[in-house]
Amino acid sequence: MTALPVSVITGFLGSGKTTLLSRLLRDPAFARTAVIINEFGAVGLDHLLVESSDEQILMLEGGCVCCTVRGDLVRTAGDLLARRAAGAITPFERIVVETTGLAEPAPIVHALMTDRDIADALRLESVIATVDAATGAATLDAHPESVKQAALADCIVVTKSDLADPAANGLAARLQALNPGAPKLTAVRGAVDASRLFQGTYDPARYDPALYEAPAHRHGSISTFCLRRDKPLHAATLSLFLQVVAEHCGAKLLRLKGLVDVVESPGRPAVIHGVQHVFHPPAWLDGWPDNDRSTRIVVISQGLDARWLQDLLEVLEEEVNACSIS
Amino acid sequence: MASVLSGALRLWNVAGTITISGSGLELTHADAAIQDLTPLRIMPRTPHGWLIVRGAETLGVHAGLPGLLRQLREELAPNVKAGRLIIGAQSLL
Numbered sequence: 065m066t067a068l069p070v071s072v073i074t075g076f077l078g079s080g081k082t083t084l085l086s087r088l089l090r091d092p093a094f095a096r097t098a099v100i101i102n103e104f105g106a107v108g109l110d111h112l113l114v115e116s117s118d119e120q121i122l123m124l125e126g127g128c129v130c131c132t133v134r135g136d137l138v139r140t141a142g143d144l145l146a147r148r149a150a151g152a153i154t155p156f157e158r159i160v161v162e163t164t165g166l167a168e169p170a171p172i173v174h175a176l177m178t179d180r181d182i183a184d185a186l187r188l189e190s191v192i193a194t195v196d197a198a199t200g201a202a203t204l205d206a207h208p209e210s211v212k213q214a215a216l217a218d219c220i221v222v223t224k225s226d227l228a229d230p231a232a233n234g235l236a237a238r239l240q241a242l243n244p245g246a247p248k249l250t251a252v253r254g255a256v257d258a259s260r261l262f263q264g265t266y267d268p269a270r271y272d273p274a275l276y277e278a279p280a281h282r283h284g285s286i287s288t289f290c291l292r293r294d295k296p297l298h299a300a301t302l303s304l305f306l307q308v309v310a311e312h313c314g315a316k317l318l319r320l321k322g323l324v325d326v327v328e329s330p331g332r333p334a335v336i337h338g339v340q341h342v343f344h345p346p347a348w349l350d351g352w353p354d355n356d357r358s359t360r361i362v363v364i365s366q367g368l369d370a371r372w373l374q375d376l377l378e379v380l381e382e383e384v385n386a387c388s389i390s
Numbered sequence: 391m392a393s394v395l396s397g398a399l400r401l402w403n404v405a406g407t408i409t410i411s412g413s414g415l416e417l418t419h420a421d422a423a424i425q426d427l428t429p430l431r432i433m434p435r436t437p438h439g440w441l442i443v444r445g446a447e448t449l450g451v452h453a454g455l456p457g458l459l460r461q462l463r464e465e466l467a468p469n470v471k472a473g474r475l476i477i478g479a480q481s482l483l
Binding site: 067174177178180183184186187188304306307308310311312313314316340341342343344345347368369371372375376379380383384386387 | 397398400401455456472479481
């Protein structure tokens with residue numbers, strides 16, 4: 065069974081998620097998209113603003129998908145898949161989940177990645193964050209949820225760029241500091257190059273170390289940095305490193321993604337990707353995507369020390385190396 | 391190794407210092423929540439691994455850093471919640 069792509073559109077209240085989604089669904093290339101909309105209010109309205117066939121828009125109301133209705137999200141996605149399999153609805157090719165403006169994306173991504181009822185049938189494709197060009201900077205200052213939304217995104221869409229210039233008001237620089245690897249698209253009334261929205265969680269361009277040159281990029285308490293290593297790591301080291309990070313760093317680790325040169329797999333680097341303590345199984349490339357053969361691990365965190373993580377990696381490799389020699 | 395342990399203390403919000411002592415490390419902490427403030431010694435174990443010693447008592451024997459860090463957190467920061475690595479089912483590519 066081929067896993068269907070599922071993407072998450074997040075972004076603060078009023079940042080243009082629904083407008084983006086509505087515009088997207090009018091694009092013939094994305095017409096066969098099922099949509100799950102989460103609204104915090106008791107009576108949902110957003111689905112009325114999205115022009116699409118009603119059968120493929122489902123509402124999650126009465127709570128926020130990142131906390132109280134996470135189970136509902138899983139059940140709704142499972143129900144959509146079952147109805148698709150039974151031929152009861154138009155066979156959609158993608159699911160898009162629109163979160164509430166206050167949602168933290170990580171728990172939603174966790175649910176989509178790990179719930180046993182849906183994880184096999186779905187493939188996390190992209191986390192897209194909308195940021196209002198006019199109010200985005202103030203929102204980043206005032207609402208930590210909006211910072212996490214932008215930091216975790218695979219792609220950031222700056223909306224309402226007809227109302228304000230994100231370069232002039234400093235928003236563009238702040239988003240670049242917050243999430244250097246994510247492409248930044250601009251949208252006017254939801255119009256955006258849709259083909260760039262869904263490029264997947266793995267994109268070789270995001271591992272360009274130049275994006276993360278020291279000192280680490282900082283945005284308030286959130287920092288982004290890249291761990292590098294020129295010599296290959298043992299697979300056991302990589303496994304232990306991820307275990308230690310997951311065990312001790314907790315929610316301070318927002319996102320970790322990397323290309324890893326593994327001793328046991330010469331010439332075939334591993335791609336790793338995790339949101340907080342939840343990771344995809346490592347994937348193996350047939351070859352390096354560029355001329356750089358070094359291990360590059362990009363970390364977006366809230367208060368983690370780049371030096372500590374680098375030292376941790378080195379000590380673990382020393383220990384594994386000592387065990388393999390003795 | 392000393393920098394990894396120092397960083398771990400900061401991560402757990404434990405007030406303490408790591409100093410090199412002979413062939414091992416000494417961890418001095420001053421957390422009011424921990425009653426026994428006797429320094430911990432982190433001693434290398436042959437052929438590899440680590441011992442945690444408090445006074446004359448061996449608190450733990452570990453094959454490597456992950457186990458050592460886990461016990462230190464449990465000793466020094468028992469209220470810090472431990473995470474658990476979860477590998478999802480979905481393929482990344």
